[in-house]
Amino acid sequence: MNLPVIILGGGGHAKVLIEALKTSKRTILGITDADPAKHNMLIMGIPVLGDDGAVLHHLPGSIRLVNGMGSVNVPRARTALFEKFKSKGYAFVTVVHPSAVIASDVALGEGAQIMAGAVIQPGSTIGMNTIVNTKASVDHDCSIGDHVHISPGVTLSGDIRVADEVHLGTGATVIQGIRIGRNSLIGAGSVVVTDVPENTEYAGVPARQRASKIS
Numbered sequence: 001m002n003l004p005v006i007i008l009g010g011g012g013h014a015k016v017l018i019e020a021l022k023t024s025k026r027t028i029l030g031i032t033d034a035d036p037a038k039h040n041m042l043i044m045g046i047p048v049l050g051d052d053g054a055v056l057h058h059l060p061g062s063i064r065l066v067n068g069m070g071s072v073n074v075p076r077a078r079t080a081l082f083e084k085f086k087s088k089g090y091a092f093v094t095v096v097h098p099s100a101v102i103a104s105d106v107a108l109g110e111g112a113q114i115m116a117g118a119v120i121q122p123g124s125t126i127g128m129n130t131i132v133n134t135k136a137s138v139d140h141d142c143s144i145g146d147h148v149h150i151s152p153g154v155t156l157s158g159d160i161r162v163a164d165e166v167h168l169g170t171g172a173t174v175i176q177g178i179r180i181g182r183n184s185l186i187g188a189g190s191v192v193v194t195d196v197p198e199n200t201e202y203a204g205v206p207a208r209q210r211a212s213k214i215s
Ligand code: JB3
Pocket: 007, 008, 009, 010, 011, 012, 013, 014, 032, 033, 034, 035, 038, 051, 052, 068, 069, 070, 071, 072, 081, 133, 151, 152
């Protein structure tokens, strides 16, 4: 039986998730948000219940959570929210928009979110709390880590390894066989043709390391 869900965060990413959940006919109990100005509002017809404390009024076994925090640059806040509620015994649902095309052998980690028009080809794995956003494509035999954000329109060729907490900016392209290290950031529109070390920012066509290193 599909338990009702509460969405953590009531911003732009939450709206995309609400659309996917409604299309999938999932019962949404409400949204929590850190901004008091949003409390008791309706977002796409869904009530904002209060801050995250409102989750604790429900036993972990009676609901499921959806991480409504998106991420730009580094996904630290999103990751922390996921880990906070996992440590309290709550479980996250995997959200898949019905228009996404996912091969039958693809493994999705807990709380993975596959948005409208995304394509994931055979042999690929998607980690926990990872977003494959609108119209992004992950080709065959890719390994995508936990807490990764594959932004809208990203194109990953085959046999790519993306480590945990990587942010791939909107429309980035990565050629086959590339390895991208943990906690790195790939700028929007970049074309990645060489491996990317961990904790670095790469951008451009072809992508080159930027001066700064992510803290
Ligand atoms: O790039 C795309 C397609 N989407 C972006 C997404 C991936 O990331 C989007 O454009 C934004 O850049 C971002 O979406 P997000 O996280 O929805 O951004 P924003 O619209 O700023 O909403 C964040 C919401 O989270 C705000 O309403 C905050 O008040 C709320 N928030 C912050 N910390 C929190 C917390 N809510 C809860 N429940 N708990 C928190 O700890």
